[in-house]
Amino acid sequence: MTTPQAGQEPLSPTTPGRRASISREEILQATLSLLGPHRSLSSLSLREVARATGIAPNSFYRHFNNMDELAIALIDLAGTTLRRIIGDARHRATSKDSVVRTSVDIFMEQLRSSHKMLHVLLREGSVGSAAFKKAVERELTFFEVELCSDLKRLAEQKNTGLYQPELTARAITRLVFAVGASAMDLPTDRYPELTDQLSIMVRMILVGSQSMSEQQSPRL
């Protein structure tokens, strides 16, 4: 029900598989190629996507019922792809400090890359249909859950405290995505500086969470 996406037809238009046809994947890729600092999913028209894919506007309907359906497929794809990339990196890092730095590095690297996957999640969360936002929220929550279990693991391993792990993970995720979104409009030579700053910010949250768990006084 969520994302059938892969595993359909061979991609090449001249393949004998069934016929010289366009695949769902090709539309997704063409759509990604249209995105950029000034173009969000919600600003794309069906005809633009069709043009970029090289098909007639009405052919679009053979694959998706409407643009929202395409957008949600793309959000799912982006979330899945990115969680895999960042999760891999986090499991390779072991110290709490390097896990912060490594994750932030990889995040910024993805931003700079041409995959455009991150753009989808950064841009569409605040605009577009309710379904869009729900899809992005879902992906962010996945990130939070995974980060949370990583934080718990590291805290136990290093024997440091962790105040409200869920909230800590949520704060970090939201902050990183917010700063990342504003970074999309910056020239890439500002990225190293921003990566440093973002690492410090994340560490503030971690250190704060740690401190608050120690002086467990429940002063709200």
Place this chain on the structure above:
Amino acid sequence: MTTPQAGQEPLSPTTPGRRASISREEILQATLSLLGPHRSLSSLSLREVARATGIAPNSFYRHFNNMDELAIALIDLAGTTLRRIIGDARHRATSKDSVVRTSVDIFMEQLRSSHKMLHVLLREGSVGSAAFKKAVERELTFFEVELCSDLKRLAEQKNTGLYQPELTARAITRLVFAVGASAMDLPTDRYPELTDQLSIMVRMILVGSQSMSEQQSPRL
């Protein structure tokens, strides 16, 4: 050059001032009334705004050259209004704990209110023309600067440390706006819960910044 906005004509359409005309302010207000969880500035058409204001589409051009100009005027107005409201509240609070709680409370209250001012800043930062985003960034920076000086003031007064005040203020501002943006789509009965969580998140950053200033070891 920035915002001439106020101080032009009397507002009433029947005023003898000059004539039964529409004012710039009326267009801004009508535009605000169109915004909501599912409508952002960038999704409004000139004709929609004209309809909401009760004028002919072309009359719009007597006041703004285009929609972008309107949007930027609105972003400036929203920023100015909100900084006044939140700044006032922060100066009334004195303890570091209550200043966090009070500011977050007021922020969430504004979100719930019908002014829609906050919506403008929360939504338009990630979408729309470069000029839009620049305008929103400018307002966020104002918030950061003011928060930074408040943090310094409180840190000195309470004699607590503060690691990289600018970064601390930036982290708090970005986090609050990011969480606020996602709150716009929630039913208002979730707000109290979210306000609590947001307060804790902000305190994590503050406590972390404090801790990091104490163990001043420059391990990046």
Place this chain on the structure above:
DNA sequence: TGTACATCAGTGAACGCGCGTTCACTGATGTAC
């Protein structure tokens, strides 16, 4: 005070455009016999 005139915020009608969507079609593919 009265008259003639300049100003300018408003208007209705019209333009050309890109949009989403529909229709009836075509022609290659895979299948049944």
Place this chain on the structure above:
DNA sequence: TGTACATCAGTGAACGCGCGTTCACTGATGTAC
């Protein structure tokens, strides 16, 4: 292997719509004499 047929991803043409923008206009206001 050949033939007839069903399927279905593709297509070109057309639709009605809301859009931004332009034009020539109108009529109330404020000003000059």
